[in-house]
Amino acid sequence: MPGRTGAGPIRQAEAALQLGLVQTLRLPGPTDIAIWSNIMSAKEIYLHHFAVMAPENVIEKVVEFYGEILGLRPGFRPDFAVPGYWLYSGSHPLIHLTVNNDRSEGTQGYFHHVALHCSNFDEVVDRLDKANVGYRRNDLDSVRLVQLIVRDPAGTPVELTFDK
Structure with a gap:
């Protein structure tokens, strides 16, 4: 070479x-x-944010899901022409949610999943279990990581990644 x-x-x-x-x-x-x-x-x-556009009833479930499972909270969002939320991790708006009642369920493009690095493994597993949210665990010993693969209420595949 x-x-x-x-x-x-x-x-x-x-x-x-x-x-x-x-x-x-x-x-x-x-x-x-x-x-x-x-x-x-x-x-x-770094991942700045990911966005979900879905009907209002789905968006409300997504807000609840990320609040209960990861502790993300709605915060400031600019005054856009359409309703929605920005969910914050600390001072960072990590997930942008937009209401679009004309949007139908289904896959668009080639998007596969989003990965979020997390630090409180036992707490997140406990929250997932209490909320009856199914997940798949992948132990990646060669890179000292553990992944939990879940789907949020909008159907978005989410990889929660933790240091081992």
Whole structure:
């Protein structure tokens, strides 16, 4: 390959860490050398928000779901021409909800799921169980993560990701 230095993968990963191309160097297993959070830039990209557009009765259920399960709360939302909510995680409007009573149930485009990094695993599992919300658990030991896969009341697939 052009530009290859011949250095082993561990040395390459250590060099990338020193250059600021990655922010975390993990060696959890024999095949996992590094988690490359940023290959071309030292800047990080985070999920700013995701949006759901659905009939009013569905939006109300979505507000309740994220409030009960993740503790997200409605907060300030600009005065748009249509009703809706912005659900906040701390001071950040993470989920944007818009009422559209003409919207029908179904899939649009190729959207697959949204992933949210969470920090209170036992509490979230307890809330899901109490709310009778089904979930699938994936233990990703090689990257020290646990995922809970759920669907919100609007049918949006949501991956709740926790550090192990």
